[in-house]
Structure formats: C-alpha cells, structure tokens
Amino acid sequence: MYQNFCNVRRLPLSAVVLTCVLAGCTQGTGVLDEIATSSITSTRTTAVAYSGSMKERECLARAMFFESVRSSRDGLVAVGTVVMNRLESKKYPDSICGVVGQKNQFAPGVLTRKMDSKALPDVMAAADxxxxxxxxxxxxxxxxxxxxxxRFPYNNMHYVLTAGGNSFYEKLDRRQLAALRDDGKKPRAQTQLAAHVPSSAPDAIAEAPSVPDPVLAYDVQPQAADAIGALLAQQDRPTK
Incomplete structure (x- = not known):
C-alpha cells in the first residue's frame, strides 16, 4: 500500500498563494488556452483552499494527468474535484496521496509512471x-x-457529467433518487423562460441491494460493459 508522505493542514487562500509563489509553482504553457472552457470558468464553484506539501500537489496532478484527456481542462478539474471530495469524506484516506494511492481506485502506476506530455505544465496549473x-x-x-x-449493472448510479473521457456519478440511496424524481416533476414558474426548462427529468432509478463500489477508469471487466465499453476495456492498460 502507498504510504502517506506528509501531514497537511487547511490554510486561508492568501497563505496558499504565498506558498505557491515561494515554491515556484509551474505556470501553464497555454496548451489548453484554446480549449473552450468558458462554461466552467464563469460558473465554477470554490471551496476552502488546501495547503500541503509539493508531494501532495504532485499526487493530485498525477491523478488528473493519468485519469483524464489532457486537452480538456473541464475533465482535469472534474477529476481533481473527485479527489478532493474523497479527501473530505471519512470513508477515504486523509491525505491526497492516500486517496490517489488507494488500491484499485485509480489507474495502475498512477504514482510511479513518468508524466511525459507537453500538456504537463497545464495539468499542474489546473491542479494548483x-x-x-x-x-x-x-x-x-x-x-x-x-x-x-x-455501462454497469448497478441501479444506484446517478450520472452528473461526462468530460475528459470519463463519466462522473454519485451513489444515491432510494430516498435520494426519489427526491430527484420529485424535483423533476415539479412545475416550473410561469415567469421562467421556456428555454430554461429541461426537456426531461433527471434519470433516477431505485437503489440496488448491496452493490460494490464500481472502480475507476481502467478497472472494469468486459462482461460488465456494453459492446462499446467492452471494446474499450479490452484495450491495453498502462504498465507500472
């Protein structure tokens, strides 16, 4: 198992920025500047800044680098968001390196393989x-x-986004899924523009009894996928 490298603490954003300046954080090269990312930039959400060692920064960047299409900042930030969501949950390790290095969760060799790409500076900037x-x-x-x-045979997976070559989802129980159905059935205010009314309610289905956590991108058996998914799953996996 991968060992945690450091103890970290949460600091104000100003302290993180100062730390980044002193450490000489890598600046982006502009490789991703031409990608249409205005939607995420204009509506992005923010959380409390997180300060850790350079090793933790590298661990986060590695997850984003190996688990997403590197030309998509949208996908990179989405993977980074999942890592931080896990870090804040008591169900996962209490450090970024611990989360990324957890067995059977991220791409094989995620903590050891060489990151060799012209997009690396932009990946690091997205991680920052x-x-x-x-x-x-x-x-x-x-x-x-x-x-x-x-596709997986579990009925408690509520999908929220597809970006960077990945599909992101929440695991919801029966009550949460029912609430989503109810929200989808509520009438919209008459003053709301028709263009803003969704064409259909969010997909929501009942919870399956006792299902395991589907693992991440590379760890899937072909028999658990549809025809297209099986073809993808049979492709060569990265080596450590």
Missing part, C-alpha cells in the same frame, strides 16, 4: 487551481467516475 479551491460545478459532491462508454 483545485488546491486553491476551484471545483467543477457539475461534479458537486460526486466521488466516483469511470471511463466514458462503459
């Missing part, structure tokens, strides 16, 4: 933004994702 408090607004409190195109 997440550490400063940026969160993907659509991910909200979701703590799970898997490779886009796969």
């Amino acid at each position: 933004s997440v550490l400063k408090g940026e969160r993907h607004p659509a991910v909200k409190r979701a703590k799970h994702f898997h490779q886009a195109g796969l």
Whole structure:
C-alpha cells in the first residue's frame, strides 16, 4: 500500500498563494488556452483552499494527468474535484496521496509512471487551481467516475457529467433518487423562460441491494460493459 508522505493542514487562500509563489509553482504553457472552457470558468464553484506539501500537489496532478484527456481542462478539474471530495469524506484516506494511492481506485502506476506530455505544465496549473479551491460545478459532491462508454449493472448510479473521457456519478440511496424524481416533476414558474426548462427529468432509478463500489477508469471487466465499453476495456492498460 502507498504510504502517506506528509501531514497537511487547511490554510486561508492568501497563505496558499504565498506558498505557491515561494515554491515556484509551474505556470501553464497555454496548451489548453484554446480549449473552450468558458462554461466552467464563469460558473465554477470554490471551496476552502488546501495547503500541503509539493508531494501532495504532485499526487493530485498525477491523478488528473493519468485519469483524464489532457486537452480538456473541464475533465482535469472534474477529476481533481473527485479527489478532493474523497479527501473530505471519512470513508477515504486523509491525505491526497492516500486517496490517489488507494488500491484499485485509480489507474495502475498512477504514482510511479513518468508524466511525459507537453500538456504537463497545464495539468499542474489546473491542479494548483483545485488546491486553491476551484471545483467543477457539475461534479458537486460526486466521488466516483469511470471511463466514458462503459455501462454497469448497478441501479444506484446517478450520472452528473461526462468530460475528459470519463463519466462522473454519485451513489444515491432510494430516498435520494426519489427526491430527484420529485424535483423533476415539479412545475416550473410561469415567469421562467421556456428555454430554461429541461426537456426531461433527471434519470433516477431505485437503489440496488448491496452493490460494490464500481472502480475507476481502467478497472472494469468486459462482461460488465456494453459492446462499446467492452471494446474499450479490452484495450491495453498502462504498465507500472
């Protein structure tokens, strides 16, 4: 098992910015500047800034680097949001490196493989933004994702976003799913523009009895996927 490298603490955003300046944090190269990310930039949500060691920064960047399409800042921030959501949950390790290094959760070799890409500076910059408090607004409190195109036989998975080659979802119980159905059936205010009314209610289905946590992107069996998903699952996995 991967060992935690440091003890971390939460500090005000100003302290994190100062720490970043003193440490000489990597600046982006602009590789992602041409990607259309205005939707996440204009509506992004923020959380309390998180301050840790450079090793924790690297662990977060590694999860974002190996688990998302690197040309999509949207997808990078979404993966980073999942990592931070897990960090805040008592069900997962209490450090970023512990979360990313948890067995059978992220891509094999995520903590040891070489990060070799021209987009690396931009990945690091996105990781810094997440550490400063940026969160993907659509991910909200979701703590799970898997490779886009796969399907699983579990009926408690509420999908919230597809970005960066991944589908992000929440695990909800029967009561939470019922609440989503009820919200979808509520009439809209007459003053609301028709363009803002969703075409259909959110997908919501009953909770399955005692289902395991579906693992993340690479850890899926072909028999648990649809035809497209099975093809993706049979592709060569990265080596450690």
